[in-house]
Amino acid sequence: MKTIKLVIADDHELFRNGLKELLKRHEDIEVVQCVSDGEELIKFVKTHPDIDIVLLDITMPNMDGFEALNKLKSVNTNVKPIIISMHDDGNYIAKCAKMGAFSYLLKNTDQEELVKVVRIVSEDKKYFSPNISEKMIDYMSENTVSEDILSKKEAEVLLLISKGNTTKEIAAELYVSSRTIETHRANILKKLNVKNTAELIIKAVKMKLIS
Amino acid sequence: MKTIKLVIADDHELFRNGLKELLKRHEDIEVVQCVSDGEELIKFVKTHPDIDIVLLDITMPNMDGFEALNKLKSVNTNVKPIIISMHDDGNYIAKCAKMGAFSYLLKNTDQEELVKVVRIVSEDKKYFSPNISEKMIDYMSENTVSEDILSKKEAEVLLLISKGNTTKEIAAELYVSSRTIETHRANILKKLNVKNTAELIIKAVKMKLIS
DNA sequence: ATTTATATCCGTATTAATACGGATTTTTAG
DNA sequence: CTAAAAATCCGTATTAATACGGATATAAAT
CATH class of the missing domain: 1.10.10.10 (Winged helix-like DNA-binding domain superfamily/Winged helix DNA-binding domain)
Structure with missing residues (x-):
């Protein structure tokens, strides 16, 4: 089995390291690097074309998740971003999906789900769990207001x-x-x-x- | 050396488990239990008077960190709460300090700091790191506004x-x-x-x- | 019990925000 | 390239929000 090469981008050191520990247990997943903001992430991914997946937080200093998500595509076409956020906010979810995220997980997701999603995405498949999809659809329907409605x-x-x-x-x-x-x-x-x-x-x- | 008995209360499963993994490495610290909201925490602490420390998140469902902090004192006088939050918000910090928190850490605190603070607090000493104290003081001085200023x-x-x-x-x-x-x-x-x-x-x- | 502070109430005058209607320029879609 | 839509601009009139000044009643403090 091929190892899944993964990078974690989150500004919370405790979360970052904790996540790394959790993923370490799985032999098919290798946490290649941890970074604390979007700039670092882009810099790293640029020089490491073999990265499969990025676990990406939205709220980060310097360059936030959205901006990073945008730049990722132009920098490395191989890498597949999975958003890990604490906001189950339709607005965020829709925006991420539109910007090319392969999945969107909440920070209260359980470990099994996380690993499952990582494996699915590593095969180039998008996966949004049912509760997330629901939020997204709710948002779409109730909110004719897109995020760039204002001039x-x-x-x-x-x-x-x-x-x-x-x-x-x-x-x-x-x-x-x-x-x-x-x-x-x-x-x-x-x-x-x-x-x-x-x-x-x-x-x-x-x-x-x-x- | 006496083992420090500790409970983690945070609604984010990934964070909770990650934290547990990180703390496991330290022989003097035992993570007795993880809970996902204030209600569970109170229930657990009530029946376990030997708990030394609670790592407590502010934003949780059912019963949030503030409420839990309040109830903790009346339930178990031995337990010392340490807040772990992502908000470096003077308002929050001041409120927690006032409500009897022994420390206030940000989620981007590094591991060493966390463990250091756990050990300090386990000896019944309060400890607020310099950056947190600073925020709190800023808030106090610029904001004569207490939380119940409005009639x-x-x-x-x-x-x-x-x-x-x-x-x-x-x-x-x-x-x-x-x-x-x-x-x-x-x-x-x-x-x-x-x-x-x-x-x-x-x-x-x-x-x-x-x- | 008395002072002190704070909450609650109101009048008049000024300034700011919103409603209505209309124009030109720039973008977008077909 | 052209029609439609959206962004940018402005005048006049109305309504809402804020400034200033002042009063009584209630709660807190000593």
Whole structure:
């Protein structure tokens, strides 16, 4: 049996090392390397074309999982990413699936499931467990709002709103009329299907459009 | 050397098991039990008075870390809780310290540090590593805001604001004049030290005053 | 028991946010 | 290449949110 060469990318050292220990027990799986952010991961994978699988966390410093997922394809076409996240958030799951993840596991997955998925993915098959698929479908149906629904300007305005800036201040910062910013605000409200600033911020936070 | 008897409470199976594997290597530490939420933890500790240390995650289903921390004291006076969280959030840290945690570790702590802290705490000494203490102090100084700074009415108003209600709607709902609600709003802004609704919601979310 | 602080309530004035309507430019789709 | 859609821009009018000032009632502190 061919050994599955695997890299772990997670910024939590305890988790990373713990995972490594767990995987060590399986003779068909070799943890080649552990890294703590996306940059390190890309750097490593670039020089190691024989890596089969990356276990990838979403929330990491420097370069997060999403960005890493994006770059992976262009750097190494052989490597198959499996996301390991603690968020069973339809938004995240859908985004990862779209960006080429081969699977999406929660951190409360049990060991057997993890190893099972690693083996499946190593054969170039995608696998999303039923609970994850369900979340993804729920999200798709209830949320016509895709993650890039806001235009660049709108996203910029939203960010400034969330920092406590008023319309006037934002207008000054972006060198346009206040009226323009007011239109942006109105369009943002409409797109996110909310009726005022309070609701807007709540929804934007939930959708991770802002911190 | 006396063995340190320890329980792990974390809802992420992979983390829990990984941690157990890591701790297994140390002969002076015995992982007696792993549980996945606060309820299980309390139940276990109640019937096992010889437990020295609990490694406790904050975010867990059923009964979260805070609640568990609270109940622990009344159930078993011998057990010393160490929080293991991924949030280096001054708010959390201060709250845990106040509630009797013996230490607060981040999930990206390295193994050596973890084991060191376990040993220190097992001797009934509290230990907060410098970076954590710093966060806590920052929080204390910048935030005169304790978690129960808002009056009941104010909290109620804040909740309704966050649901997208306008001042007028809130006034109708609470059977008072709009002007009263406006004063509440003003007081809430002042207490949280923000200048408008957008900032308010952001801060309230961060402080977990609202979902 | 009395001071002190805090929560609750309200009026008037100002500023900010939203509604409605409309225009031009840039992207996207066929 | 052209039609449709979306992004960007702005004016006027209305409504909502915030600033300032002040009052009473309740809770906490000594």
